[in-house]
Amino acid sequence: MDGIMSKNNSEYLIERNDNIYEVVIGLEVHAQVTSNSKLFSSSSTKFGAEPNTQVSLVDAAFPGMLPVINEYCVKQAIKTGIGLKAKINNKSVFDRKNYFYADLPQGYQISQYKYPIVGEGNVILDMPEGQKQVGIERLHLEQDAGKSIHDIDPSNTLVDLNRSGVALMEIVSKPDIRSPDEVNAYIKKLRSIMRYLGTCDGNMQEGSLRADVNVSVRIKGSTELGTRCEIKNVNSIKFMQMAIIYEANRQVDLIEEGEEIDQETRLFDTKKNETRSMRSKEDAHDYRYFPDPDLLPLEITDEFINKLKSEIPELPDDKKKRFIDEFKISPYEATILVSDIDTAKYFEEVVAKMGKNRDMKLAVNWITGELFAVLNNKNIEIALSPISAKNLAKLINLIKNGTISGKIAKTIFELMMDGDIDPQIIVEEKGLKQQSDPKALEALIDKIINDNREKAIEYKQGKEKLFGFFVGQAMKASGGKANPQLINEILKKKL
Amino acid sequence: MTDITSLSLFELIKNIKEKKISSNEAAKSFVDRSQKSKKLNAYVTENFENCLKLSKEFDNKPNYDLKLPGIPIAVKDLFCTNEVRTTAGSNILNNFVPSYESTVTQNIWNEGGILLGKLNCDEFAMGSSNETSFFGNVQNPIAKDLVPGGSSGGSSSALAANLTPVTIGTDTGGSIRQPASFTGTVGLKPTYGSCSRYGIVAFASSLDQAGPMSKDVKDSSILLEVISSFDKKDSTSIDFKRNNYSSELTRNIKGIKIGIPKEYRVDGMPDEVENLWKKGIEYAKDCGAEIIDISLPHTSYALPTYYIVAPAEASSNLARYDGVKYGLRSSGESLIDMYEKTRSEGFGEEVKRRIMIGTYVLSSGYYDAYYLKAQKVRQLIKKDFDEAYNKVDAILTPSTPSSAFKIGEKSNDPVSMYLNDIFTVPVNLAGLPGISIPAGKDKNNYPLGLQIIGKPFDEQTVLNIAYSMEEKINYKNNITDWWME
Numbered sequence: 001m002d003g004i005m006s007k008n009n010s011e012y013l014i015e016r017n018d019n020i021y022e023v024v025i026g027l028e029v030h031a032q033v034t035s036n037s038k039l040f041s042s043s044s045t046k047f048g049a050e051p052n053t054q055v056s057l058v059d060a061a062f063p064g065m066l067p068v069i070n071e072y073c074v075k076q077a078i079k080t081g082i083g084l085k086a087k088i089n090n091k092s093v094f095d096r097k098n099y100f101y102a103d104l105p106q107g108y109q110i111s112q113y114k115y116p117i118v119g120e121g122n123v124i125l126d127m128p129e130g131q132k133q134v135g136i137e138r139l140h141l142e143q144d145a146g147k148s149i150h151d152i153d154p155s156n157t158l159v160d161l162n163r164s165g166v167a168l169m170e171i172v173s174k175p176d177i178r179s180p181d182e183v184n185a186y187i188k189k190l191r192s193i194m195r196y197l198g199t200c201d202g203n204m205q206e207g208s209l210r211a212d213v214n215v216s217v218r219i220k221g222s223t224e225l226g227t228r229c230e231i232k233n234v235n236s237i238k239f240m241q242m243a244i245i246y247e248a249n250r251q252v253d254l255i256e257e258g259e260e261i262d263q264e265t266r267l268f269d270t271k272k273n274e275t276r277s278m279r280s281k282e283d284a285h286d287y288r289y290f291p292d293p294d295l296l297p298l299e300i301t302d303e304f305i306n307k308l309k310s311e312i313p314e315l316p317d318d319k320k321k322r323f324i325d326e327f328k329i330s331p332y333e334a335t336i337l338v339s340d341i342d343t344a345k346y347f348e349e350v351v352a353k354m355g356k357n358r359d360m361k362l363a364v365n366w367i368t369g370e371l372f373a374v375l376n377n378k379n380i381e382i383a384l385s386p387i388s389a390k391n392l393a394k395l396i397n398l399i400k401n402g403t404i405s406g407k408i409a410k411t412i413f414e415l416m417m418d419g420d421i422d423p424q425i426i427v428e429e430k431g432l433k434q435q436s437d438p439k440a441l442e443a444l445i446d447k448i449i450n451d452n453r454e455k456a457i458e459y460k461q462g463k464e465k466l467f468g469f470f471v472g473q474a475m476k477a478s479g480g481k482a483n484p485q486l487i488n489e490i491l492k493k494k495l
Numbered sequence: 496m497t498d499i500t501s502l503s504l505f506e507l508i509k510n511i512k513e514k515k516i517s518s519n520e521a522a523k524s525f526v527d528r529s530q531k532s533k534k535l536n537a538y539v540t541e542n543f544e545n546c547l548k549l550s551k552e553f554d555n556k557p558n559y560d561l562k563l564p565g566i567p568i569a570v571k572d573l574f575c576t577n578e579v580r581t582t583a584g585s586n587i588l589n590n591f592v593p594s595y596e597s598t599v600t601q602n603i604w605n606e607g608g609i610l611l612g613k614l615n616c617d618e619f620a621m622g623s624s625n626e627t628s629f630f631g632n633v634q635n636p637i638a639k640d641l642v643p644g645g646s647s648g649g650s651s652s653a654l655a656a657n658l659t660p661v662t663i664g665t666d667t668g669g670s671i672r673q674p675a676s677f678t679g680t681v682g683l684k685p686t687y688g689s690c691s692r693y694g695i696v697a698f699a700s701s702l703d704q705a706g707p708m709s710k711d712v713k714d715s716s717i718l719l720e721v722i723s724s725f726d727k728k729d730s731t732s733i734d735f736k737r738n739n740y741s742s743e744l745t746r747n748i749k750g751i752k753i754g755i756p757k758e759y760r761v762d763g764m765p766d767e768v769e770n771l772w773k774k775g776i777e778y779a780k781d782c783g784a785e786i787i788d789i790s791l792p793h794t795s796y797a798l799p800t801y802y803i804v805a806p807a808e809a810s811s812n813l814a815r816y817d818g819v820k821y822g823l824r825s826s827g828e829s830l831i832d833m834y835e836k837t838r839s840e841g842f843g844e845e846v847k848r849r850i851m852i853g854t855y856v857l858s859s860g861y862y863d864a865y866y867l868k869a870q871k872v873r874q875l876i877k878k879d880f881d882e883a884y885n886k887v888d889a890i891l892t893p894s895t896p897s898s899a900f901k902i903g904e905k906s907n908d909p910v911s912m913y914l915n916d917i918f919t920v921p922v923n924l925a926g927l928p929g930i931s932i933p934a935g936k937d938k939n940n941y942p943l944g945l946q947i948i949g950k951p952f953d954e955q956t957v958l959n960i961a962y963s964m965e966e967k968i969n970y971k972n973n974i975t976d977w978w979m980e
Binding site: 057060061062063064065066067068069096098100101102105106107108157159286288289290293294295296 | 575581583588591593594595597692693694695696697699700701727728729730731807808810811813814815817819820821830831834854857858859862866
């Protein structure tokens with residue numbers, strides 16, 4: 001049968017007529033540099049402003065206007081390079097990429113062509129079957145273009161230049177990615193690293209992270225690369241995956257039909273879920289790259305790089321390792337907790353606030369279980385969590401020291417959300433403290449056994465299932481406050 | 496008292512400071528003479544009324560500590576001037592009024608200068624005769640139907656005709672020095688990075704440099720002192736210690752070593768230019784300079800190199816004139832159609848020619864053979880000068896291979912037009928300072944100039960040599976006001 005076969009979780013192979021194809025993917029990610037001002041002008045980069053309100057004379061390419069490099073953006077690019085374990089080039093050059101378009105005021109984009117600011121590096125992906133390394137070819141700085149708006153005026157295209165000149169980092173991977181799942185992991189890892197560094201907010205809805213996806217296919221086991229197609233400007237992981245699946249299958253179909261694949265640029269139509277040709281290699285623009293004579297080569301000293309290196313925070317891979325070593329949590333749990341910097345921060349704060357008698361298992365479970373569920377449901381970021389790390393730590397400690405049961409804790413958790421209330425106060429106000437007094441519980445259980453004589457006899461005769469019945473009765477009688485562990489112990493003794 | 500307009504800048508400043516002449520009197524004189532000189536076609540945009548008004552304001556509240564106290568000055572129309580139309584001599588910017596000021600002109604206004612008007616120039620400074628201007632030919636006041644040189648042709652004409660006490664031009668391949676040479680005036684191209692390019696309509700960014708044009712060397716030193724400044728808004732601006740050029744100006748150049756490059760003896764150079772050069776060498780000796788023969792072996796490659804580098808940069812610099820944001824927009828069926836019509840109607844022939852050359856030399860497959868090679872040759876040309884400057888302090892050459900020619904004489908022969916820049920272009924490629932001073936006349940009584948090229952950032956030596964030689968040469972222009980009715 002023709003179709004997609006999958007050996008392990010993240011592998012993606014296409015089978016046609018006994019041929020097994022693998023897909024080879026390289027990504028060119030465009031990440032907007034976190035910076036208050038643009039790459040070559042002092043205009044604001046704030047998202048969502050009224051059209052054309054954040055445009056300087058430089059951004060609109062008025063006669064005689066000159067670009068002046070924003071040092072902060074350069075630092076951000078270098079930091080990102082360090083995060084990608086990449087070589088930082090002491091000398092890089094800004095080039096002009098020449099083409100005409102209404103939202104490109106200069107008639108060229110200032111980019112880096114031959115000499116990028118960052119060279120080769122790599123990124124580690126945590127896949128279900130183990131770690132995988134994806135090579136980074138380069139990272140360079142460039143200007144974003146403006147935005148052409150075709151759907152407001154019936155006969156005119158309108159142009160918004162707010163984005164014109166905003167700093168982008170283009171991060172080019174090697175063709176090391178082999179499946180849609182790896183694309184997902186790669187983008188998330190890049191995003192994670194950049195968010196740790198504070199160099200890109202990774203907000204895909206606002207266009208801070210977009211990618212051109214290069215796709216080719218080849219018979220599995222072959223070492224030669226097939227002819228690739230580039231799918232331009234895809235702005236969500238889901239769309240990247242859909243585009244790759246469509247494109248890879250299209251290419252396999254062509255090969256199986258004995259046809260050649262044209263090297264071309266394609267667009268992904270999200271509504272029809274298909275890619276279509278935008279321009280062929282023959283029609284490819286001749287961008288006439290040449291060094292921008294308005295800018296001097298960018299020279300960066302080792303001293304400058306080392307200073308930035310010393311400012312780099314702990315990155316996800318290191319943090320994960322530390323979490324495993326220091327907190328004795330599983331690699332799987334650590335991966336989840338470090339994937340987003342705010343989650344990691346939250347977790348570490350919970351750990352710190354739990355104090356000496358901390359319970360990692362409880363902390364991990366409460367964060368990845370209850371808290372994640374709430375955040376997901378309400379679609380809010382962990383940084384804006386309705387329950388602070390401090391109060392969650394208190395709740396966990398109340399469980400740990402036996403003040404409340406896990407079940408009661410869930411009730412309290414719900415109540416805490418109404419304004420981040422201290423769980424201790426809820427426990428006191430609602431009288432939810434766990435009954436852990438053995439004498440009181442013994443009396444309670446004696447009464448239950450007495451009231452259910454027949455069932456007690458049945459249990460003794462071997463109907464062990466009834467044990468749960470007695471636990472339930474005891475919990476009910478205590479209003480859920482009885483310490484379940486004690487109940488178990490006493491019941492076993494008495495029955 | 497003599498006519499105000501014939502005074503040098505230095506004399507005019509002195510008279511104003513001594514309250515012998517008011518700023519308004521000066522302004523009136525220049526406005527009046529400019530109005531009687533429309534036949535020269537030196538102005539693209541007049542700022543006369545405003546100039547008269549501002550000069551009155553200056554007189555009401557004079558500040559004589561300024562370097563240009565209430566001095567009316569007309570400038571090349573390549574400098575963006577706030578609220579005053581700036582065309583770059585092109586139809587595509589015919590209606591363009593900037594909301595900002597170039598750094599160089601701002602420096603002038605900060606020192607008390609008052610804008611008299613915007614002077615004609617070759618379109619986007621591409622030309623050597625002012626014939627490529629959308630606003631028409633400019634007459635050289637030296638003789639009827641003679642070109643004033645280019646691209647700063649309006650500037651040289653206005654200056655020689657006493658329509659402005661001094662002016663500023665821009666020089667990408669000789670556009671200050673060649674028109675100065677053609678009109679018997681002084682023109683200085685400073686070291687690349689000396690004057691900010693901010694707010695100057697770009698032609699070829701790695702070569703463009705603003706500079707003073709004046710009736711004598713001292714005036715150029717005064718104006719250079721005002722316009723040369725480090726500017727963070729121009730990444731190629733250089734933060735070096737700038738002299739007080741005018742107060743440090745001296746005629747004492749004893750022992751200064753001046754190089755004579757043998758490669759500047761080009762084939763077909765008229766005898767009178769050769770003789771002028773020889774005379775110049777004698778003058779320099781008379782001034783106490785030591786003359787040393789030098790070689791600049793890559794000189795013959797300068798012109799072809801220039802005509803690759805400059806158009807390449809221009810083709811990209813001029814891409815912004817697309818009808819979308821400002822300037823001329825012709826209506827079209829589609830975006831591409833609009834671009835094509837706007838740029839076809841907006842640009843003149845010479846500009847289109849250079850855009851095409853530039854686009855060609857940057858195209859994939861040709862880039863290495865042309866642009867990259869040209870950049871390498873440019874380095875060799877620079878190295879020639881570096882090596883020469885191990886032996887000499889400055890270099891003396893003719894400014895141009897010939898005197899001014901007639902309007903229309905070369906306009907259909909771009910290559911012969913380009914040859915005009917043969918002595919000036921290497922200086923731009925190497926980023927050096929160079930001055931042209933009037934040094935003699937040809938058989939038609941047309942002016943001829945000599946060029947003094949200096950070490951990077953050593954404008955002072957260039958000015959000092961020029962100042963010293965100027966006294967010995969004692970050149971006088973013979974302007975008959977033939978254009979006035």
